[in-house]
Amino acid sequence: MRPSLTTVFLALLDEIAPHILRLWKTCQTDRNMVHILRQKHIDTEHYGIGLTKLREIREGMGLRRTRQQGHTIESIRDAMIDLRQMYLKAGIREVISLLFHERDMSVARSVVSSYFAVYEPELVRERKSRCLKRRRFWAAGVNDLFAVDQHDKWLRFGLGLHTGIEPFSGRIMWICVWHSNRNPQLILSYYLNTIEELGYMLLITQSDLGTENFRIANAQTLLRQCYDPDLRGMLQHRWMRSKKNVMPEITWSQLRRCFTPAFETLLDHGVNEGWYDVRNTLQNMVFCWVFIPWLQQELDVYIQHQWHHLTFYQILPHGVPSLIYDSPKDFNALDFKVTIDRDGVDHVRELYINSAHPVFDIVPPTLGDFIQHCYDEMGCPEVTRTNVWIVYRNLLSILQLADNVPPTLLPNEAEEDSVLPLLEGCSDLPFCEEPNGPYYMGGVGGGLGLGMGYNSVQFGYPLMSVKILPITVSWTL
Known part of the structure; x- marks a missing residue:
């Protein structure tokens, strides 16, 4: 029995979806995506794809362009505050890319520029004063x-x-x-x-x-x-x-x-x-x-x-x-x-x-096993930007109170290579x-x-x- 058109389409979609996502991450236009898919990833003798169908597939994957998302300086405010905790000096180009790759937010350059003018005018002046080599x-x-x-x-x-x-x-x-x-x-x-x-x-x-x-x-x-x-x-x-x-x-x-x-x-x-x-x-x-x-x-x-x-x-x-x-x-x-x-x-x-x-051991193996055991006893908390020092201090407290801590020779104190x-x-x-x-x-x-x-x-x-x-x-x- 010949497969239905729907089955064929779904099979093709499963095959090209990873390529669409990869091209999306590189900020390719829909027209470029169609060209690359036809050239490298689709057998054009049996299948075809056009701009309309690509846009339908892309939107079905939740990949929406800048105008469709329609962000303003207020809608990106929370994401910007969070990103600024880790990327203090990123400029317009870097921020646009960070919002896109880390938050799935496609934001116009004019919106980010306006955000900087309203909320970070001093940083704008600092970046403009940089000397280039x-x-x-x-x-x-x-x-x-x-x-x-x-x-x-x-x-x-x-x-x-x-x-x-x-x-x-x-x-x-x-x-x-x-x-x-x-x-x-x-x-x-x-x-x-x-x-x-x-x-x-x-x-x-x-x-x-x-x-x-x-x-x-x-x-x-x-x-x-x-x-x-x-x-x-x-x-x-x-x-x-x-x-x-x-x-x-x-x-x-x-x-x-x-x-x-x-x-x-x-x-x-x-x-x-x-x-x-x-x-x-x-x-x-x-x-x-x-x-x-x-x-x-x-x-x-x-x-x-x-x-x-x-x-x-x-x-x-x-x-x-x-x-x-x-x-x-x-x-x-x-x-x-x-x-x-x-x-x-x-x-x-x-x-x-x-x-x-x-040198290939992050810590001596016996000590590493002991720390892992203590970490398991803590419930294996996920290490994040907000709790990394908390996890460290809790582990350190447990080891300082323990009586059977293994030797702690620093890896870089081991015999140097000739x-x-x-x-x-x-x-x-x-x-x-x-x-x-x-x-x-x-x-x-x-x-x-x-x-x-x-x-x-x-x-x-x-x-x-x-x-x-x-x-x-x-x-x-």
């Missing part, structure tokens, strides 16, 4: 390189941040918070976990000069040489000695402007009240156990927001990072990803990472630099750019010249 960066295409860097501003709380950026698209691959950000095994694990999940790797990695990055440099070089023997004798990692590691610096600048202020205020509150002293071992253990997983969840939300947020840099191609990264052909751009297998990643992981190293030397016999990649101008530090053409042995036939679509990213961001001077 211009930085330029070249990338040949998606997966040309990853730039990695650590951030030390939260070390006073016993927390370290680390990030990895894909510069061409501007996509943040990870921002991780842990009790360390300089252990070379930990840093390498971030990278290997990422490429293992993707199923492919990039041409080169890039970082500031430091022994904590030696393992990621060695692992990247070994993997690249494994899949391309012609690369033997050349390190597949860039050391930004006299150059700036631009993209991570911009990421940290954005994070400190949009994300950090409210969270630092929250963390400082506990320190100022005398609830937490990073030098107190037991307090530090409980703090890490409670705060690190919660902060990582908050950072993951921030990353998702940045993935789907139209970048405000003056870059080419101009678009949403997730769309540029996932579909570079749509932006007339190249993709240099190198397909890898699980065996290669596992080999490098076994060679350079000791999974039993204490410095692993770089692979022998590997020279640095050359780089291409214009006199008094931008420079290319990617991995294409042996480090010299697209003119060295790459052509459109190899990739199947028009070749694009090396892309210049003149990136403008607000930096504190």
Whole structure:
């Protein structure tokens, strides 16, 4: 028996609904959605979809456009008050995106601008007085390189941040918070976990000069040489000695402007009240156990927001990072990803990472089990922005009164890793630099750019010249 038209339609709807939701999150117009669905997700020989039907499906999914929602400065007031607790310095563009992604509210720019003029005139004046710095960066295409860097501003709380950026698209691959950000095994694990999940790797990695990055440099070089023997004798990692590691610096600048202020205020509150002293071992253990997983969840939300947020840099191609990264052909751009297998990643992981190293434990395992038991006895309260210090203080009180608390050796007090030397016999990649101008530090053409042995036939679509990213961001001077 042939299925009814209703059954066929429902089956098609189940198939395309996730794609509609993904495109909705990237703020695509209905016309663009129809074009992308027809091109990539619907068999147009058997099915069709037009603007009218898409709008019907979209509204049935509860996805309403700005005019349909009809928000005013009063209707967004409660949401703005709540968002401002965590995003104190976000401007108009960021607020519009936050309302859209976190509150499912599509709000006109004029409404947010009017809200600022009525309720936050001093912040408007402050934002307008900011000085901007211009930085330029070249990338040949998606997966040309990853730039990695650590951030030390939260070390006073016993927390370290680390990030990895894909510069061409501007996509943040990870921002991780842990009790360390300089252990070379930990840093390498971030990278290997990422490429293992993707199923492919990039041409080169890039970082500031430091022994904590030696393992990621060695692992990247070994993997690249494994899949391309012609690369033997050349390190597949860039050391930004006299150059700036631009993209991570911009990421940290954005994070400190949009994300950090409210969270630092929250963390400082506990320190100022005398609830937490990073030098107190037991307090530090409980703090890490409670705060690190919660902060990582908050950072993951921030990353998702940045993935789907139209970048405000003056870059080419101009678009949403997730769309540029996932579909570079749509932006007339190249993709240099190198397909890898699980065996290669596992080999490098076994060679350079000791999974039993204490740095991978948020707290010592026996103490972690004891804290988990105490947390279960408390009823496993959900950790949120409003009760995170309450959960911490209650857990700490229970442990302070207990007689059988396990040893509390700090993970970062464990024996330090010996410095692993770089692979022998590997020279640095050359780089291409214009006199008094931008420079290319990617991995294409042996480090010299697209003119060295790459052509459109190899990739199947028009070749694009090396892309210049003149990136403008607000930096504190």
